[in-house]
Amino acid sequence: MKLLTAAQTRALDQATTQAQRISSVELMERAATACTNWLLDQLQPAFSTEIHVFCGPGNDGGDGLAVARQLHTAGYAPQVWLLPAEKHSADFLHNQQQLPEAIRCQELSARRLPPLPAGALVLDALFGTGLTRTLEGLPATVVKHLNQSAATVVAVDIPSGLLADAPQPASSAIVRAHHTLSFELPKLAFLLPRNAEFVGEWTVLPIGLDQPFIHNTTVDNYFVDAALLAGRLPQRARFSHKGTFGHALLLAGSYGKLGAAVLAAQACLRGGVGLLTIRTPGVGYTILQTAVPEAMALPDPASDFVTELPELHPYAAVGMGPGLGQEESTAEVLRLLLQQVGSRRALVLDADALNLLGTHRELLQKLPPNTLLTPHPKEFERLVGEPALDDYHRLDQLRAFCREHRCYCVLKGAYTALGTPDGPVYFNSTGNPGMATGGSGDVLTGLLLALRADQRLSPLDAALLGVYAHGRAGDLAAAESGEPGLIAGDLVRFIGPALRELEGDL
Numbered sequence: 001m002k003l004l005t006a007a008q009t010r011a012l013d014q015a016t017t018q019a020q021r022i023s024s025v026e027l028m029e030r031a032a033t034a035c036t037n038w039l040l041d042q043l044q045p046a047f048s049t050e051i052h053v054f055c056g057p058g059n060d061g062g063d064g065l066a067v068a069r070q071l072h073t074a075g076y077a078p079q080v081w082l083l084p085a086e087k088h089s090a091d092f093l094h095n096q097q098q099l100p101e102a103i104r105c106q107e108l109s110a111r112r113l114p115p116l117p118a119g120a121l122v123l124d125a126l127f128g129t130g131l132t133r134t135l136e137g138l139p140a141t142v143v144k145h146l147n148q149s150a151a152t153v154v155a156v157d158i159p160s161g162l163l164a165d166a167p168q169p170a171s172s173a174i175v176r177a178h179h180t181l182s183f184e185l186p187k188l189a190f191l192l193p194r195n196a197e198f199v200g201e202w203t204v205l206p207i208g209l210d211q212p213f214i215h216n217t218t219v220d221n222y223f224v225d226a227a228l229l230a231g232r233l234p235q236r237a238r239f240s241h242k243g244t245f246g247h248a249l250l251l252a253g254s255y256g257k258l259g260a261a262v263l264a265a266q267a268c269l270r271g272g273v274g275l276l277t278i279r280t281p282g283v284g285y286t287i288l289q290t291a292v293p294e295a296m297a298l299p300d301p302a303s304d305f306v307t308e309l310p311e312l313h314p315y316a317a318v319g320m321g322p323g324l325g326q327e328e329s330t331a332e333v334l335r336l337l338l339q340q341v342g343s344r345r346a347l348v349l350d351a352d353a354l355n356l357l358g359t360h361r362e363l364l365q366k367l368p369p370n371t372l373l374t375p376h377p378k379e380f381e382r383l384v385g386e387p388a389l390d391d392y393h394r395l396d397q398l399r400a401f402c403r404e405h406r407c408y409c410v411l412k413g414a415y416t417a418l419g420t421p422d423g424p425v426y427f428n429s430t431g432n433p434g435m436a437t438g439g440s441g442d443v444l445t446g447l448l449l450a451l452r453a454d455q456r457l458s459p460l461d462a463a464l465l466g467v468y469a470h471g472r473a474g475d476l477a478a479a480e481s482g483e484p485g486l487i488a489g490d491l492v493r494f495i496g497p498a499l500r501e502l503e504g505d506l
């Protein structure tokens with residue numbers, strides 16, 4: 001799915017009314033119907049539920065008025081609260097006129113704020129994507145009132161006070177919704193860590209907006225769902241051979257951290273690699289040959305760390321990082337690797353390989369094009385050399401980093417963000433908090449290494465598929481073990497089923 005800016009969303013509304021020859025009031029009615037149906041699904045059949053609909057002066061408020069009317073028709077008794085304003089949108093005024101007299105409709109003031117007890121339902125239709133500045137005065141007081149209440153708050157389109165696509169002061173008054181109902185597409189703001197407390201659970205409600213317009217709109221950000229990945233992972237042809245799926249080299253492990261190498265190796269095999277060779281310190285030889293008999297082991301002459309780079313000739317892809325440690329001799333291996341890997345061999349760098357890049361910054365200039373890096377936010381900060389001011393600044397840093405180094409960078413988080421050399425950022429939709437556990441990143445590295453070794457996949461597709469399948473494996477594992485009980489080894493077991501879901505033209 002594409003993530004449109006607020007301005008693009010407005011243009012999409014217009015394109016839809018033109019293409020479908022409907023009025024904007026009809027579109028608003030559709031949007032309201034989608035919200036009402038969602039609410040009825042949640043409510044039924046608690047007709048006694050106390051419902052308060054808070055409406056602002058624009059079309060978000062117009063949506064709220066239409067929902068109130070529809071809920072009334074469905075047998076509920078919503079109360080409407082209006083924010084006083086000098087001007088109102090035409091569609092707001094239209095829906096205000098349509099409001100049945102039986103609905104209690106009152107104007108808000110600092111002294112007239114309704115008590116909102118636990119069990120009450122609040123519909124936040126104060127402001128939507130037309131927000132132009134931070135809320136102050138009465139609107140901010142109302143938001144504070146909603147946030148202090150014990151009621152369940154459902155935001156129409158976006159929590160009021162939150163900008164859809166731009167940073168805002170940390171002190172901004174923003175509704176903390178339990179649920180957010182977004183029309184047709186999610187918004188960039190939903191995917192950023194800082195906004196989780198405002199957006200709550202979010203749901204996209206399709207309202208039949210113009211698909212050709214969406215198709216032809218160029219965006220900076222995508223939300224990666226199964227539909228976006230359809231057809232990107234071909235089924236294996238009967239006559240395919242190990243060469244098709246590539247021979248990968250994994251440099252991983254150090255004394256006390258061989259588990260990282262084992263997990264990455266197992267994930268690489270489950271990811272479908274043709275052949276896998278692992279370079280570990282001598283101490284890892286027996287461990288790897290026992291734990292991962294499907295892989296070949298190439299022990300380093302040193303017992304505790306990787307200190308020598310093997311001959312790269314046989315390999316289609318090289319992965320380096322899990323559990324390596326940050327010895328100077330290992331940094332030297334990374335330096336040689338960057339010199340020798342060439343531009344045709346795929347390269348995946350993670351964990352200590354990234355930390356070594358952060359401490360040997362001159363090596364950053366040697367990254368071959370299409371290198372795939374998988375930092376978590378702290379590793380990313382070390383890579384770029386300065387902390388991010390906020391989530392949007394971090395996204396800017398990600399875009400700038402990928403442009404400068406012509407690389408792909410997987411910034412790990414709740415909605416893992418894949419930065420690409422040409423600018424677009426792809427936010428992943430799969431995964432769960434159970435995956436915040438040791439070894440989860442090592443599994444991702446192994447899986448990505450396998451997909452980068454696969455000769456059929458572009459660097460972008462390998463990265464998108466790997467990140468999505470990793471999260472999906474986490475979701476399948478959590479369904480079995482629960483989130484707290486999930487361990488990285490479970491992810492390995494579910495890589496196969498996750499990839500199978502993506503295979504072919506699902």
Ligand SMILES: NC(=O)C1=CN([C@@H]2O[C@H](COP(=O)(O)OP(=O)(O)OC[C@H]3O[C@@H](n4cnc5c(N)ncnc54)[C@H](OP(=O)(O)O)[C@@H]3O)[C@@H](O)[C@H]2O)[C@H](O)CC1
Binds near residue numbers: 063134
């Ligand atoms: N996406 C869709 O397909 C549909 C969306 N719909 C809904 O429409 C809103 C967007 O409506 P819009 O009228 O553009 O904007 P808002 O309702 O968010 O608010 C605009 C009014 O609010 C004033 N405003 C803006 N910021 C502030 C502020 N900080 N303090 C006070 N007042 C503010 C603004 O006044 P200005 O002075 O800035 O002009 C406007 O009066 C979208 O979110 C959906 O809910 C449609 O229903 C159709 C389908």
Ligand SMILES: [K+]
Binds near residue numbers: 127158
């Ligand atoms: K809202």
